[in-house]
Amino acid sequence: MPSVITNYQKIRSKTEELCQPLEIEDYIPQPAEFVSPPKWHLAHTTWFFEEFILRKYKKDYQVFHPKYSFLFNSYYNHVGKRTLRSNRGILTRPLVCDIYDYRKYVDEHMQDLLNSGEATDEISQLVTIGVNHEQQHQELLITDLKYTLSLNPLYPVYKPDYSLVSDMAAEDLMIPIDAGLYRIGADKSKKFSFDNEHNAHEVYLNDFTISSKLVTNGEYLAFIEAGGYEDFRFWHDEGYTWIRENEIQKPLYWHKMDGSWFQYSLEGLVPLNPDHELGHISFYEATAFAQWKGKRLPTEAEWEVASDKFKWGTRWEWTQSAYLPYPGYEIAEGALGEYNGKFMVNQKVLRGASNATAEGHSRKTYRNFFHPQHQWQLTGIRLAK
Amino acid sequence: MPSVITNYQKIRSKTEELCQPLEIEDYIPQPAEFVSPPKWHLAHTTWFFEEFILRKYKKDYQVFHPKYSFLFNSYYNHVGKRTLRSNRGILTRPLVCDIYDYRKYVDEHMQDLLNSGEATDEISQLVTIGVNHEQQHQELLITDLKYTLSLNPLYPVYKPDYSLVSDMAAEDLMIPIDAGLYRIGADKSKKFSFDNEHNAHEVYLNDFTISSKLVTNGEYLAFIEAGGYEDFRFWHDEGYTWIRENEIQKPLYWHKMDGSWFQYSLEGLVPLNPDHELGHISFYEATAFAQWKGKRLPTEAEWEVASDKFKWGTRWEWTQSAYLPYPGYEIAEGALGEYNGKFMVNQKVLRGASNATAEGHSRKTYRNFFHPQHQWQLTGIRLAK
Amino acid sequence: MPSVITNYQKIRSKTEELCQPLEIEDYIPQPAEFVSPPKWHLAHTTWFFEEFILRKYKKDYQVFHPKYSFLFNSYYNHVGKRTLRSNRGILTRPLVCDIYDYRKYVDEHMQDLLNSGEATDEISQLVTIGVNHEQQHQELLITDLKYTLSLNPLYPVYKPDYSLVSDMAAEDLMIPIDAGLYRIGADKSKKFSFDNEHNAHEVYLNDFTISSKLVTNGEYLAFIEAGGYEDFRFWHDEGYTWIRENEIQKPLYWHKMDGSWFQYSLEGLVPLNPDHELGHISFYEATAFAQWKGKRLPTEAEWEVASDKFKWGTRWEWTQSAYLPYPGYEIAEGALGEYNGKFMVNQKVLRGASNATAEGHSRKTYRNFFHPQHQWQLTGIRLAK
């Protein structure tokens, strides 16, 4: 299975490449429950291959360490007990070098397996899930790291010229889409897609228009300056409570210093560029902004149907849609059935991809999902009406 | 406007009739933030007419008491500051008799207004909203009261023969519905409906089947006895956390005593009848039960499309659907715009009505909504596939 | 035992007399865990006689209601399970009239017992504890009620001319006391005292001076106006955290309205009188005030030794002393052993009595105790150096 191996190697190396600028100290802290330390991402993605492939399919495979399954399982109840999610940052051991040894050990065994005659289509499909899973963690590794570094009063630089922003100074057009019956979702018989994209199905849409570009920092600044955070009329009731209880007055990572706006980025603290697309925005803020503009967020079906007509891929775009099963959705048997389905309540769908999304890990049917208050992903806003 | 007046009087009297069995002590406590005391319901529904009609449309109207607007506003930010929701149970004053005087005062002024030449279509529409609002509070008054009394180790009786249950011993059929384009929602130009039912719009549905009857106590008991509360595979991740953190092992109001099951009801503590429809179930539990049965909850569109083919109205039925705006939904200007729209996040739609719903206050397009963990309403389960 | 009976009757009637101005609504709410509703105080003091005397010593005594022991036990683990302290305000039943019937029933049985030949010295001692216990609850009934009514925006009046304040306009003298060995505490062989006053014992005191009068509202206002709540130097670390987290800037019940100071009292809202003694102050605030004045709070031994030289009895006076066992203190056998000893950690001793203390329920050896943050008792400040 040469292409499977090549892809496996490429994606595994990419994860380590992302960690290259890190100091050992950077691998450890977990400043919030929703964030995981780089050490944990490196180990967890490795455990995924050990647990779901090597232990089952590789003859006489010996696990690297008997306690790693307990330490690096994320949330799979099928697999048994695990470290509390909030305790990922207290683990001084295994050392960072132990984790790199673990990766090497698993990679070698995976290559053996894939090169051997034992490799089957079933294994190949699991590898595909595993590398897609690792790509998801590549993005999380970056967004989690940004969150951790951002809390440091020294504003550390991860890497110069690592901006994750794009210029959005073009004119905004509202693209019209006609009412009608459309087909959305992914066909599971075709190339890889996650179970939450199945089944492909028909939806009826009314006429709508959708913006050709993402909302910029400058446009959002106008909302702030117009008192948007103080005016309850634009907010969900829960959103308004959330901004008051958490004293939120601006997007995550924005800082006003001596009258000027700055933004913490992985390049360090930089002046806010009004022409760049907005990022790190919650669903509550996205909705309030849209309301203030006299517009709304698109539904995920609208987004998907219109997506060929605009440029996307620099920000995960909040939709109005709740994260719910598609018609015909079925939870898979066993641990991998826990991948998506059990999170289908109280979360919102985001569409597109971001500047931090792994290459090749995006498609127009992809359904990302987060709770409405989360800001630490590279989230943005596209308006509809 | 004789029919408006008659309806107003009928519904206002009904609220007081519901309070007839109460002692003064029963009017006061608020044991949880989501519950309001009867005194508050009586006053708040009255304040609604005073605030939105009398103050604006009745010439020289003097409010009954200058602080009542602060005390009895529920959540209308437009109207100004208000008592914290969690503080409704600390108000020993105004006395219960003062509240009845307040009702009388407002009713007299409302009748004057409606009998006078000043009454317009606009007023008539506001009265319609006001009486529908009062009907919603009639049901809440009963479910809140049940919650409060249920916490009392003396298991007080509200009223003998007030059971709120029905017999469901009939055979269960799965009614088939064909795929196709259907129209759901309410046409705002026709008779009264809430803004969240607008606009009527097309939806495309796949083939599905839906149960002819509600799940019974006996069926749910089988789920409990099969270990349903211990098996993570049936639960949303948040649902499973919720049952463990709150030590939930059974529907609200069920008690196992010396090996037999009882249920607290407004008639007091009674043996659990396996043939009655289940009630007081959370969305999490409803979903887990459906999962265990190899079925699922219907979407709200499926429910509405099929609703003419089954009997409904004894339990609010959880749907799979999140509470979201319909296409074309617009938030109204002013305080009444806060009625529905600002709650459209993190809540689930319930369809139907319950044994405690006011007469005439149900229709197949009605969208009720609660958070997925709430159990204190008369909620039930209908399965789909 | 005629004197025991007379005293019993007098104190029991006094409790009901205190409730005379109440409406039924006032008997119910519990706005904070440290507060109990009047209904609960009436029942709990009655339960004390039923549980500790009638059930043990009255032949064939039938309890008034089998569940009252569960409902009205305060904290006696020996006696078994009980209503959660925080749930005292949710009990709509038993009705207020039921509680008065309960009091009558127990009083009649107590009188029978005390009139009968069965009454012994042991019973007489228990009655003495019971009436002292009831006197403690008389004061709590008043302070709890004040707390509940104070939260009502209508500022209800409990009773006109019920001020609980005294004039303190006299000159302040610092009374000097010589160093030496002094005896403090109560001799248990003499007249009634609580176990926490035992044993009488020697203490050595250095020279000190103590104020002849309590701190007034006016003096405390000067502390506020001098920025005392903003200057960390005067505060315990925990006290400073407490005022910031709870946004405390003034004594409980003080209100600044249009530039003038008012105080909620059981007479309603009244202008703050600068010559009246300060009340409703926490230990943290008392210490910060003393620190600002360049003085300190007295220890409980200093207070007791000097107490014959100044007027006391209008405010419970915070001392520097922690509530700890005296030398030779022993926890009594059985439930009454839980009366005092188990609270001897993290609390401070208050000495004296207040304007709300029952007549005859004070002596210079009396040790009252509360947590340092509590403000809802009639607490005040006397300085020492």
Next chain:
Amino acid sequence: MPSVITNYQKIRSKTEELCQPLEIEDYIPQPAEFVSPPKWHLAHTTWFFEEFILRKYKKDYQVFHPKYSFLFNSYYNHVGKRTLRSNRGILTRPLVCDIYDYRKYVDEHMQDLLNSGEATDEISQLVTIGVNHEQQHQELLITDLKYTLSLNPLYPVYKPDYSLVSDMAAEDLMIPIDAGLYRIGADKSKKFSFDNEHNAHEVYLNDFTISSKLVTNGEYLAFIEAGGYEDFRFWHDEGYTWIRENEIQKPLYWHKMDGSWFQYSLEGLVPLNPDHELGHISFYEATAFAQWKGKRLPTEAEWEVASDKFKWGTRWEWTQSAYLPYPGYEIAEGALGEYNGKFMVNQKVLRGASNATAEGHSRKTYRNFFHPQHQWQLTGIRLAK
């Protein structure tokens, strides 16, 4: 000032020697608010010299880094704003090597200053406080590290043969002390002592007896096996609530595995030795154990008066005494006034020293203090009667 320099150097090196077995990963996590990471201890003790000595007394001194004062101030409000105590574990930067550079920089400047003609008695006294402060942090560094490592399922070894235990198999004698007037506390004119040990003063003690040895693991195990954690009669009310809410059934670091008892130590997980002295016990547990034994904890005055008659120094011994000012205690001017006085509420005094206390950092008048629930220090029990 050669002796001052020698002592300074010796103690500063000792801190680094304690860190010698650590990996970089060990320097980072903070698993609980009461714990600080090694990196923080290394930096904070250095900041103390920079802030209180070099900035004030060394001509033209340039601080090592402008933000370190914000990062490494512990609780001195006088010095200004600081990192939240709970955020010490999120700082990936400064790197561990930066902190060692910081130490070197400050040490060089300190040596310059002490060698120069500028060094005065005032500076010498501040250096004495600084090295005593650093010795306190040496012990905290060890106890904090133990807490962090103990949470790791891999049970890491800090250093072989680093047991912090002693054999206590000797016979227990109750040493009698006669009643009388005794002098306790430290004379501030003599050699160094902390302000909380001042003034030396007279106390009157009744006759008492005190144990010649500390309670052992074996004795405490008997308490557990006798059901001590289930019997409310032995516990303070707050202690009993604390053990139930936190599900505490044994001392910190004890583990029962397959029927045998083990103890996590800095040597790793080792079998529990019944003859070793008990450690890591809260005040609540210490009191409950004493109560079960029919004894009590000594007061701090009793402990100090009797301390020449028994061996002490392996465990910090809980006393019955609250941490309160001694007669004549005065808070010093400026930031060092925050060292002790502001913590004098809700804490208990511990006397003695432990196997982790720095050499030369103990004396019989020393007053250590912690909250009654804290277990992570090397605390033990000596009984009195």
